[in-house]
Amino acid sequence: MKRIVVLLALVSTLGLTAWTLLNNKKEVEEKVYKPNPDQKVGVRTATATLRNLAQENAFLGSFIPNRQVEIRPQAGGQISQLPIEEGQQVGAGRLIAKLDDEQLRYQIEGLQVTLEGYQNDLKRYENLVKGDATPAVNIERTQLSIRSTQAQIKQLQKQIANATITAPFAGIVTEKMVEKGSVVSPGSPIAKITDISSLKLVVDVPEKAINQFHVGQTLSVSTEVYPDAQFAGRVTLIAAEGDAAHNYPVEITVHNAGKNQLRAGMYGSIANTNKLKGQMLAIPRQAIIGSEKQPQVYVVENGKAVLKSVKIGATTNDYYEITNGLEPGVQVVTSGQVNLQNGTPVTAQ
Known part of the structure; x- marks a missing residue:
């Protein structure tokens, strides 16, 4: 009897649960949105x-100087003149630095005295040889001494010339590494000169677009710093080798003149239009x-x-x-x- 009561209670519970689930399902289905198949x-x-x-591709790059060089002396010594400052505009051939060459000039003066003595000896030997008073070998030795002294003088004159350091081209002194009175060695940098009379915009062009460019091609260059200005550029270099990502550097030279002065390091962009056939x-x-x-x-x-x-x-x-x-x-x-x-x-x- 007890088992029957338990069984009936279990059946009642299962039935109630099933009824509740079915009822909830109907309520959920009524709430679910059903689109009208005829609604447009x-x-x-x-x-x-x-x-x-027409296929237009935009490429972003940055400007680099037309020319830039570190001034390095060929001779060493103490700097006696340094008439430059950072940011200064200098012309081609302008004095950048002068090394102390006083000792070199003294050496030349001494060699010139020696040379004069050899030349006087040569004249005397030439007269003595005519009268058989001295052997001709003395003339040859004196002539060799003269040539050797002249060579030493030329070497010192070259060192004096190297003591005067000038700008190889017109530009701006963008860095000064030494001061007047510093002692420098041959090849050590003393200043950096940058030429921005024209700039080169370097952009990386992917492989699929590189054939859209050719050397001599004219392009319009825009910049962020002068958004309303356009600069005329000309393709001057297309790299023969790309990087690991198959990008090829392309250089566009821009003449840097007028009121909108560009500077190295600024961003620039080009938009190249490729007309499809x-x-x-x-x-x-x-x-x-x-x-x-x-x-x-x-x-x-x-x-x-x-x-x-x-x-x-x-x-x-x-x-x-x-x-x-x-x-x-x-x-x-x-x-x-x-x-x-x-x-x-x-x-x-």
């Missing part, structure tokens, strides 16, 4: 047409959905959105070329695809 979805469309496409079927980029490997578009046919697979070719900032899957004149959906399924009724806005 508003979308925006565009017409697939034949176009002459012939007319081609194109649609706006917004119409493409899916992935690049499996692109798709919604086409409006008889008031419904029909999903179609397409193949794309060339691309620009605004359009995709369609090589297969569409015909000219069809309407493609450019906005509202998120609300569509294949066969959804639509109305174009």
Whole structure:
């Protein structure tokens, strides 16, 4: 008897639970939104047409000086003159530094006295040889001594010339490493001169776009610091070798004149337009959905959105070329695809 009562209680509990679950399911189903299959979805469309496409690529880079050099003396010594300051404009041949050459001049003076003595000896030997009073070998030895002394004088004169250090080209003193009175050794840097009369904009161009450039090509250069100004540039170098990412440095030389002065290190950009050949079927980029490997578009046919697979070719900032899957004149959906399924009724806005 007791078992029967327990069994009946268990059955009652299971029945109550099942009834509760069914009741909750009905309530949930009533709350779930069910789209009306006949309700039209508003979308925006565009017409697939034949176009002459132009592909515009923008590249960002930075300016480097036209020329830059560290001034290094060929001789060593103490700096006796240093008439430059950082930021100073200097012309080609302008004195940068002068090394103390007083000792070298004293040596030349001593050698000149020695040379004069040899030359006097040579005259005497020449007269004595005529009278057989001395052997001719004395003349040869004196002539060799004269030549040796002259060579020593030339070496010292070259060292004196090296003690005067001048600017190899016009530019700005961008760094001064020493002060007057410093002792420098041959090859140690004393100043840096930068020529920004023209600048080189260096941009990294990917492999697929490198054929859009050629040496001598003129381009318009824009900058962040002068957003309303355009600078005329000319391609002067295209690297023969790219980096690990298959980017190739391209140099565009810009003449730096006028009121908008550029400086090395500033950012600059170019926009190169590559005109694609012939007319081609194109649609706006917004119409493409899916992935690049499996692109798709919604086409409006008889008031419904029909999903179609397409193949794309060339691309620009605004359009995709369609090589297969569409015909000219069809309407493609450019906005509202998120609300569509294949066969959804639509109305174009």
